[in-house]
Amino acid sequence: MAPGAAGTAVSLAAAVRAGDLSATEVLEAHLASIEEREGEVHAFNLVVTEQARARASQIDDAVSAGNDPGPLAGVPVALKDNMCTRGIPTTCSSRILEGWHPPYDATVVTRLAEAGAVVVGKTNLDEFAMGSSTENSAFGPTRNPADPTRVPGGSSGGSAAAVAAGFVPIALGSDTGGSIRQPAALCGVVGAKPTYGAVSRYGLVAFASSLDQIGPFARTVADAAAVLDVISGHDPADSTSIPQDALDLASHLDAGVEGLRIGVVTELMGDGIAPDVRARVGEAADALERAGASVDEASVPAVTYGLSAYYLIAPAEASSNLARYDGVRYGLRADGATTGEMMEATRTAGFGDEVKRRIMLGTYALSAGYYDAYYGKALKVRTLIIADFAAAYDSHDLLLSPTSPTTAFALGDKVDDPLLMYMNDVCTIPSNLSGQPAISVPFGTGSDGLPVGVQVLAPALGETVMFRAAAVIEDAAP
């Protein structure tokens, strides 16, 4: 890691605001890191070196002029390449968006800019965020910086790897079924999915609208909190955005867990979870107990159906969300004798196998005659999961579980077995279905020496308490 690139976002911003470091110095240190290892990791689809330099220089001018560029002054940030950036290609790692330059910025991008952050690039992902390994990218896989023979997880594997490799201190990802938390766990960084509606989705290319949320990757819990404090808060451009002020997590981080009731989710500690991962979760629970929390087991029976419900609801919404990529208005257009044939040829050429699989699954689940049996039933399961979480939170402030059933697996290992791949998300999916927040905190390694993540789950809008527990776990991590 290049000198200057090791700092946290919070410390870098403080140094830039104080005039101790220039944004340009900070950026150059990170660009040097990228230069050094990006060829191996392939975290980025695009690094916008020149735009980033221009932006860093603006920040420096602002500081020289005595202005405060904001809480993330001069902090380099990477964006998952499914967030719209004005004039900068946004590909979703799909061929179908070839050549498309969004004419607008996502709300999160605007808020990061207003906070003084410097966007350095767009990170790789499983095509349209569909996958758990970042192998489903049209531009090739991303590798895990902890072990380049392993996957970084997915779908926000590029953002997770960029933070883990020290390319940027913070990055944004999107989490539909675990796409922030699972790669965070596999790469050994912090990753948080906020409450549905806490962060605006405006400008996030939709995968499954009722599940998608944007959240941060960082190397520390405090950095993740700082990012969420900046990007959260009501946005009138997103009807599902919660009408409330931005979160204020940073000022409560040190409040500890004294007196909190924390339950380890029984159903997520069973046979499907690797023993070494389970052991780490147990140690994290012990650490919380030592810090003054009362820890016991909590049963959330319906979470065992989460995966099945998710793989109906998410593809159903995706089948509709991805209909617009038809070659008519933007992106790829393949030839066809008629409009219908053109659309078919475009979609055949433009989408990868996993995207096609999910579009077909979703189309089927919504079809007349099948809707009730599939999509309708999945919605009922979703209601059950919400009810079971509510019951668990009657007697608990927070829940605890593994983030991922295993540590990072080898590239190519699960790529031919979709069901095995889908199992990666068994611990993370329930929070998306319930719309509740969850965070993955690195906690030591597995028997293979690779990072393990512990997941803290909270009721809706319970981010403040959730981050307090995350900070305690972080402190206790081996």
Place this chain on the structure above:
Amino acid sequence: MSRSGGDGTGLVVSGSTGDAWELVIGLEVHCELATATKLFCACPNRFGDEPNTNVCPVCLGLPGSLPVLNKAAVELALRIGRALGCTVRPGVFARKNYFYPDMPKDYQISQYDQPTNVDGWLGLPDGSRVGIERAHIEEDTGKNTHAGDTGRIHGSDYSLIDYNRAGVPLVEIVGRPDIATGDQAKAFVSELRKILLATGASDAKMEEGSLRVDANVSVRRPGAGLGTRCEIKNLNSLRSLGRAIDHEARRQIELIEAGDRVTQQTRHWDEEGGCTRPGRSKEEAEDYRYFQEPDLVPLAPSAEWVKDIDEALPTLPAKRRSALGAAAGMADTHAGVVIAVDRDLDALGLAAIQAGGDPARVLTHIEHNLAVEGADALEPEKLADLVKLELEGKLTATQAKVVLAEMVATGTAPAEIAAARGFEAMATSALEATVDEVIGSEQAEWDELVRAPEDDKRIKKLNGFFTGKIMKASRGQADGKAVNALLVQRRSAARVERGLD
């Protein structure tokens, strides 16, 4: 081969078999709401602009964009619903999924199983009621122009798409199949149009497409179950609607009488050919895969909002017609009554009648002499005064028309105008004297007129002769009708006197 019954029963008699058939017609009407901006974004909702200028990431369905519901559109939709007597319920938006190039997202945001307005009705001028199943909110699509021979997407060389219309707010009003004739269908649309205009919900122009009507038509033998229906599209005028229904009914009757079956399908009305032609066939029928729109939250208008809508709702045309009809002692369907309401002159008419104006004459003026700018500013008392002057024989109909025009232009009282123009009173006694004077001086012609039998052609000619003389003698101030009445009276008196009758 068949004629639609004008008796309102809707019975159609087949020309080839003489059998009676019933028509069952249900209309679906799309109206564009007259909002300043589109349903889910801030782009202008304006007809006729340069193509693709009123667009943004949201109405172009660009990746990452999200819809935000326009409150003004909901307000207008609620007005329509309440004006049609609908119940307002919490509504949920759904996605209707199908691929079509004029639809930016390849799905349409519409209300499906939980529409905002349900269970209303529309009263037709003939007294019948047509049920309204629902009036739901949805977004419009863009507009395709297909270049090439056919003008349709199939067989065209290329297509141009204008997305200015994409995302324009629509309310789709789904009528129940309570309509039995083409004339009733026309009356339904005409009445609905008046309501849309009265509530300010839509400019409701069929020719510009801001009011679009689809007709579901089926036929059956009286008393039989419902027949298979066809949906007719591309109806760009009331005339097309009536013609298309008549044609479609005949087509279906002929099919059935020939032993064939009606296939459920969408058919397009061909105005030039005067017939319907098949559109999308059943084999291509789409499964729209409706599901709740996750980008929008449910719409639950508060009871208070609905109450405000109700209170602000204008009096609707039907009610206004019956108010005026009752005051005038005439049927709601009387042409003067209907036209008065159409021209927003019913308040004037009502007030003029209440001020003592003769209803028939007041309505006659409104119907024939007040289709002019400024007519609504006319003071009702002055209109009543004018009508009184006419009734007293102080003004002829012709003079009254002249006076009225000046009243509208200047606001001056009718008596003043009449005086200034020298339209002075020609009292009945004075007229009688003039008539008798003329009769006395034209004895030969009078004698001929009196003696002529009732069916004699000379009567008309001689009447004209005397009328002309009398008008001349009165310097045009005599009322033609009064002159004629006096001549008739004098002639029959003379015939009785001479023992001819």
